[in-house]
Amino acid sequence: MKLYDFEVAPSAQRVRVFMAEKGIEVPIEPLNVRAGEQFAAPFSSMNPFHCVPFLELDDGTVIAESMSICRYLEELNPTPALYGRTAEERAVIDMWERRFELDGFIPMLHAMRNHVPNFIGKVVPGTRNDLPQLPEMVSRGTEMMEIFLARVEPHIAKNDFVAGPEFTVADITAFFTVRMTTAFEMDLVGSYPAVAAWLAKVSARPAFQL
Numbered sequence: 001m002k003l004y005d006f007e008v009a010p011s012a013q014r015v016r017v018f019m020a021e022k023g024i025e026v027p028i029e030p031l032n033v034r035a036g037e038q039f040a041a042p043f044s045s046m047n048p049f050h051c052v053p054f055l056e057l058d059d060g061t062v063i064a065e066s067m068s069i070c071r072y073l074e075e076l077n078p079t080p081a082l083y084g085r086t087a088e089e090r091a092v093i094d095m096w097e098r099r100f101e102l103d104g105f106i107p108m109l110h111a112m113r114n115h116v117p118n119f120i121g122k123v124v125p126g127t128r129n130d131l132p133q134l135p136e137m138v139s140r141g142t143e144m145m146e147i148f149l150a151r152v153e154p155h156i157a158k159n160d161f162v163a164g165p166e167f168t169v170a171d172i173t174a175f176f177t178v179r180m181t182t183a184f185e186m187d188l189v190g191s192y193p194a195v196a197a198w199l200a201k202v203s204a205r206p207a208f209q210l
Contacts, residue, residue: 003015003028004056012052012053038050051126096163110141111141146191149192162174
């Protein structure tokens with residue numbers, strides 16, 4: 001198998017962190033996303049959504065989406081169990097992973113793409129278009145993140161990690177969600193001290209030294 005990615009892309013980094021936490025090594029072929037290499041042959045036909053990362057299996061099957069890739073790798077390498085060991089653990093981890101993905105990561109992703117000049121003409125992931133950057137998307141994304149962090153803060157204050165006492169894939173998604181707040185100078189330490197302490201703890205793990 002082979003993993004195609006762009007090392008500075010957050011979604012690609014999520015898979016790299018997951019592999020590092022699991023001790024998995026997969027051959028990696030970097031794509032120059034800034035130059036639009038993902039739109040050229042053969043990559044365009046391999047992954048018509050034109051986003052990184054994507055994983056090509058030995059039989060030619062292509063798996064895109066970072067968490068889908070991580071689930072596949074978990075099935076092949078079940079230890080350590082970052083998706084849980086029991087039905088209850090897996091459900092709780094999936095619940096928190098989805099909360100961070102839907103209520104935090106996606107709003108912040110759109111805020112970022114409507115804020116950073118590098119994303120002009122690329123506000124929709126995996127596309128090149130004439131859609132303008134909208135300041136309203138930035139303010140709404142950060143407002144949604146403030147609401148989400150306020151809901152997460154008391155939970156993190158009572159738990160070592162996002163889904164409970166052990167590090168899981170939910171912490172990986174949460175890390176890359178919360179990390180985006182730095183681009184908007186959001187006050188984590190002052191407003192969400194438990195989240196800030198959790199972020200510092202996770203940031204110190206060897207797998208996150210990207």
